Every structure is written in structure tokens, then in C-alpha cells.
Amino acid sequence: MLAYTFKRAVLALLVALTVSLACFLLVHLSTDVAVAMAGEGARAEDIEFIRKQYGFDRPLAVQYADWLGRALRGEFGDSLYFRTPVARIVWERLPVTLTLGAWAILLALALSIPLGVVAAMRPNSWLDRFTLTLAVIGQAMPSFWFALLLMLLFGVTLGWLPISGSDTQAHFVLPAVALAYYAAPAIMRLTRSGMLEVLGSDYIRTARAKGLRPAAVLFKHALRNAVVPVVALAAVQLGFMLGGSVVIETVFALNGLGYLAWEAILHNDFPVVQAIVLLIALFYIVLTFLADLANGWLDPRIRIV
Amino acid sequence: MAAVLAPDELIAPTPGALMRRRARSHLGLLAGAGVLALIVFVALAAPLLAPHDPYAQDLARRLIPPIWHDTGTWAHPLGTDMLGRDYLSRVIYGSRISLLIGFVVMLISGLIGTTLGVAAGYFGGRVDLAVTYLVTVRLALPVILVALAVVALVGSSLWLVILVLGFLKWDRFAVVMRSATMQVRGLDYVVAAQAIGCSTLRIVIGEILPNVASALVVVATLEMASAILLEAALSFLGLGVQPPLPSWGLMISEAKAYMFFSAWLITIPGGALLALVLAINLLGDGIRDVAEPEGRN
Numbered sequence: 050m051l052a053y054t055f056k057r058a059v060l061a062l063l064v065a066l067t068v069s070l071a072c073f074l075l076v077h078l079s080t081d082v083a084v085a086m087a088g089e090g091a092r093a094e095d096i097e098f099i100r101k102q103y104g105f106d107r108p109l110a111v112q113y114a115d116w117l118g119r120a121l122r123g124e125f126g127d128s129l130y131f132r133t134p135v136a137r138i139v140w141e142r143l144p145v146t147l148t149l150g151a152w153a154i155l156l157a158l159a160l161s162i163p164l165g166v167v168a169a170m171r172p173n174s175w176l177d178r179f180t181l182t183l184a185v186i187g188q189a190m191p192s193f194w195f196a197l198l199l200m201l202l203f204g205v206t207l208g209w210l211p212i213s214g215s216d217t218q219a220h221f222v223l224p225a226v227a228l229a230y231y232a233a234p235a236i237m238r239l240t241r242s243g244m245l246e247v248l249g250s251d252y253i254r255t256a257r258a259k260g261l262r263p264a265a266v267l268f269k270h271a272l273r274n275a276v277v278p279v280v281a282l283a284a285v286q287l288g289f290m291l292g293g294s295v296v297i298e299t300v301f302a303l304n305g306l307g308y309l310a311w312e313a314i315l316h317n318d319f320p321v322v323q324a325i326v327l328l329i330a331l332f333y334i335v336l337t338f339l340a341d342l343a344n345g346w347l348d349p350r351i352r353i354v
Numbered sequence: 355m356a357a358v359l360a361p362d363e364l365i366a367p368t369p370g371a372l373m374r375r376r377a378r379s380h381l382g383l384l385a386g387a388g389v390l391a392l393i394v395f396v397a398l399a400a401p402l403l404a405p406h407d408p409y410a411q412d413l414a415r416r417l418i419p420p421i422w423h424d425t426g427t428w429a430h431p432l433g434t435d436m437l438g439r440d441y442l443s444r445v446i447y448g449s450r451i452s453l454l455i456g457f458v459v460m461l462i463s464g465l466i467g468t469t470l471g472v473a474a475g476y477f478g479g480r481v482d483l484a485v486t487y488l489v490t491v492r493l494a495l496p497v498i499l500v501a502l503a504v505v506a507l508v509g510s511s512l513w514l515v516i517l518v519l520g521f522l523k524w525d526r527f528a529v530v531m532r533s534a535t536m537q538v539r540g541l542d543y544v545v546a547a548q549a550i551g552c553s554t555l556r557i558v559i560g561e562i563l564p565n566v567a568s569a570l571v572v573v574a575t576l577e578m579a580s581a582i583l584l585e586a587a588l589s590f591l592g593l594g595v596q597p598p599l600p601s602w603g604l605m606i607s608e609a610k611a612y613m614f615f616s617a618w619l620i621t622i623p624g625g626a627l628l629a630l631v632l633a634i635n636l637l638g639d640g641i642r643d644v645a646e647p648e649g650r651n
Contacts, residue, residue, distance in 0.1 A: 063487075
């Protein structure tokens with residue numbers, strides 16, 4: 050387990066380093082940062098001044114090393130649009146996105162694991178077909194459109210929930226539902242297929258044959274094994290959700306990282322964009338690392354590969 | 355059940371005939387293929403089908419509701435938007451943008467992903483390690499954010515959106531093609547081709563690709579659907595296709611401020627998106643079921 054953990058950690062670090070390079074190049078290859086920084090209608094002398102002042106005239110490799118060094122100390126410079134340190138503004142918005150992500154993944158798991166288990170217990174029953182239909186439609190539904198429909202129904206027609214802002218926990222309900230609906234189909238399908246596979250295996254037949262209660266067979270023997278890949282997928286989905294939060298947060302004007310990213314992107318505020326892309330990528334890397342460890346711990350066979 | 359076998363069923367059917375028979379009785383596949391064919395037809399015949407010019411504004415006829423409302427008119431069956439443009443015509447022309455983006459993005463990402471995946475699966479070893487590493491890095495980058503950022507920095511246009519999505523979305527192709535290639539790499543016909551001295555390129559094109567084709571088609575459909583959803587999201591956020599082009603995502607974005615009083619402005623283009631993506635996904639799932647019935651659950 051120790052060797053496995055070490056290998057995974059080294060890989061995660063390497064990936065994080067490559068991702069940071071991608072974040073850096075993403076901006077520097079897409080645009081001339083000095084021009085972006087000077088803003089519209091800047092004079093050529095001003096642009097040259099900024100280029101010298103911020104060291105944008107140095108080779109890219111030097112600039113990257115410099116940027117990475119400061120990023121490791123949590124310094125991302127000042128936001129061009131908000132005129133405050135990037136680290137502070139990102140730090141302020143982070144809790145909102147984490148709250149949203151946590152609600153969404155809990156909701157998705159609470160919905161899709163029971164549905165997946167029930168569907169696997171009675172394959173091809175009406176319930177199985179119904180949940181499968183729900184999953185297929187869920188995967189085809191544009192998330193922002195689903196969010197708008199939720200707003201129309203629960204915010205306007207029924208008037209139950211607030212539709213814009215992030216002041217109270219109630220503001221998180223609709224965005225969390227919208228985000229959860231995006232992840233739930235995949236988790237449900239994996240739970241279902243995992244349970245189907247496990248329920249057909251020999252040790253389940255043995256457990257049943259020796260007269261264990263059906264509930265004990267289902268939860269102690271079957272679900273425990275089927276849940277291994279689901280854990281990994283849930284972690285990965287949470288990572289994707291943080292990336293997808295830009296859409297949902299913008300729809301609901303929820304003041305988190307995603308909304309901040311959208312504002313920053315609209316105003317060419319590249320230091321903020323770089324910091325957010327890097328942060329979300331790091332979250333994803335950490336989450337998949339933890340998922341790998343969980344999988345390796347639950348299923349020793351994985352550790353060998 | 356006492357079934358009477360038709361004479362041609364007494365002879366063992368060929369795999370192709372079996373596949374066709376499974377396809378004919380697969381409801382999802384038929385529904386998906388039917389709806390997709392209909393949308394493709396609408397996109398191709400858009401100038402003939404659209405009752406009005408999708409760009410023509412008429413400020414005297416703004417926000418007319420669709421025909422199923424009391425105040426609807428047959429002159430504009432799906433009503434008009436806030437600039438008085440005929441909504442039916444815009445929805446019809448919008449299908450062209452979604453299909454174009456979905457298809458070209460699928461081609462670009464499919465080319466990149468298949469090349470990487472087949473190389474990793476065929477050569478194994480260091481090539482495999484390198485490709486797997488690239489996929490891991492790519493998956494860590496949030497697609498929507500990176501696409502938004504690049505499009506904003508470079509300046510948005512239809513072709514830039516296509517290029518950016520094409521260069522971001524190759525990961526699933528690579529993953530699936532890698533494992534599919536690994537499965538056939540050691541099979542007898544590949545080993546035989548190697549033994550008689552075929553070139554690597556010839557083995558890949560002549561032996562590997564035809565035998566991973568069904569997996570490739572399935573990923574291609576799913577990726578096309580996901581590219582269409584991504585374009586809609588980008589356009590909805592204002593950084594995809596630019597006005598006045600009638601992209602369905604952009605139409606929803608433009609209508610957002612009016613949706614509380616004129617809900618059809620967002621339900622119609624959203625429903626069109628849902629129908630298209632659902633059709634493509636059903637087709638993809640159906641092809642998988644028909645091509646590999648044993649892998650279904």
C-alpha cells in the first residue's frame with residue numbers, strides 16, 4: 050500500500066506540474082499579455098512600458114519559472130479588473146463553490162446509488178426502465194437549460210426558492226440540484242452495472258445459499274464491492290462539477306469561483322483566470338489521487354498494476 | 355412458445371444478418387436514428403423549410419407567442435423573439451450550427467484521440483505511458499473554463515470554438531481506442547500480419563482499425579453529442595457562436611431576460627437541443643447494443 054501510495058503521489062505531482070505549465074501557456078500563447086493588461090486604446094509606449102515592467106519581454110521559460118515560483122507561495126499578482134490581489138479574491142469566493150460542490154455530490158449520490166441498487170435488483174422491471182430513461186434524458190439535457198427550467202418552476206411559478214444570489218443556504222438548493230442532475234446519471238449507471246455484476250457472482254450465491262437475510266446479502270456482501278468504482282467516479286465527478294460550476298453559478302448569479310471565472314474571462318482578467326483554472330485542476334488531481342487510494346485500499350488487486 | 359421458423363431462418367444466419375435483425379428490433383436505435391435523420395434533413399433543407407429569413411427583424415411584431423397560445427398566429431408558428439425574428443426559422447437554421455459543430459469537433463478530436471489511443475494500445479511500453487500521462491493531464495484541465503478562456507483571449511468565432519473544442523475533447527477517444535486496440539493486438543490475425551512482414555501502418559489500417567470500428571463509432575456519437583452540449587453552454591455564456599447567428603444555446607441566452615413572461619423563448623430551443631442530443635445518444639447506445647450484444651447490461 051505504501052509503495053502504491055508513493056507511486057500515485059509522484060504521478061499526481063508530475064501531472065500538477067504539467068497542468069501548471071498548461072495554465073501558463075494557455076494565456077501566453079492565446080494573447081499578448083502586455084496588450085491585454087494595458088487595456089483597450091493603450092498607446093504603444095504604454096504597452097512597451099508594461100512589457101518591461103512586468104518582465105513579459107523575457108523568454109517564456111524564465112517567465113514560467115518565475116510565475117510558478119510565486120504561484121507556489123500563493124501569489125498570483127493583482128487582478129486587472131477587481132484591482133485586488135488575486136489570491137484574496139479567489140479565497141473569498143472559494144467557500145461558495147465548495148458548498149455548492151458538496152451539496153451537489155451528496156445529492157447526486159443520495160439519489161443515484163439507491164436508484165442504481167433498486168434497478169439492479171429487478172433488471173428490466175418498470176422501475177429499472179424508468180430510472181434508465183431518466184438517466185438517458187439527464188445525460189442529454191443541457192445543464193444551463195435545466196437550471197433555467199428549475200428557476201421557472203420553483204422560483205417563479207411556485208415561488209418556493211430564491212433564484213439568484215448566494216446569501217442563504219436556500220440559494221444553494223436549485224444550483225445544487227442542477228449540478229447534481231449533471232453527475233447523477235453516470236453514477237447511477239455505474240452503480241447499476243456494478244451491482245448486476247456482483248449479484249451474479251459465486252460468493253453472493255453462497256451467501257444466499259447459507260441462508261443469510263436478503264438485506265445482509267445486499268448491503269454487506271454486494272453493495273460493499275459494487276461501491277468501489279462508484280467512489281472513484283464520484284470523486285472524479287466532483288472534480289468535473291467544480292469545472293462545470295462556471296455554467297451553473299453564472300445562471301444563478303451564485304458568487305463562487307465559477308462566477309468569478311466568468312467575470313474575469315469577460316474582462317480579460319487573465320491572472321484571475323489562470324489562478325482559477327490551476328486551482329480547479331489541482332482539486333481534480335487531489336480528488337482522483339484520493340479516489341485511487343480508496344480504490345487501492347478497498348481492492349488490493351488494484352495496487353499491483 | 356411454438357414459433358414457426360421461416361425457411362431462411364433454418365440456415366444459420368451470418369453475423370451481419372444477425373446484426374441487422376437486432377437493429378430492426380432495437381427501439382432506441384430506431385428512434386434515435388429517425389429523429390437524427392429528421393434533424394439532418396431539416397438542416398440540409400433549411401432554406402426550403404424556413405418560412406422567413408432567420409435574420410429579418412420586425413420590431414412591430416416582437417414576442418408573438420407560438421400557435422398553441424390564444425394570440426398565436428400561423429404566420430409565425432413558433433412565435434417571434436424580442437427583435438421580431440421568426441422563431442421557427444431561427445430554430446431550423448440553428449440545427450445547422452449544432453450539427454456542424456458537433457460533427458467537425460468529433461472529426462478533429464476523433465483524429466487526435468484515435469491516433470494517440472491506437473498508438474498507445476499497439477506499441478504499449480513507453481508510448482502507452484506517455485499517452486496515458488497526456489490523457490491524465492488533459493482530464494485535469496476543466497474543459498469549459500479552458501475553452502471559455504481561450505475563446506475570450508483570442509476572440510470568438512464559430513471556427514475558433516470548433517478548433518478549441520476539437521483540441522480539448524480527444525480524451526475519451528484515446529482511452530477507448532487504447533483499450534480496444536490492446537484487446538485485438540495479440541489476436542492471431544494481427545500476429546499473422548506481423549509474421550508475414552506487413553508494415554505497422556498497414557497492420558493498423560488493415561487489421562486494427564476495422565476491428566475496433568464499432569467501439570470507435572460509439573465514442574464518436576457520444577462525443578458529437580457532448581460537443582453540441584458544450585457549444586450550447588459556451589454560446590449561452592456569451593463566448594461561443596456570436597450574434598446574430600441562430601445557435602440554440604445563444605437563443606436561450608438572448609431570451610433569458612424574457613423567459614419569465616415568454617417561457618417558450620427558452621423551452622423551444624432547449625427542447626430542440628435535448629431532442630438532438632438524445633437522438634445521437636440513443637443512436638450510439640443502440641449501435642453498441644447491436645454490435646456487441648454480449649457487452650450490454
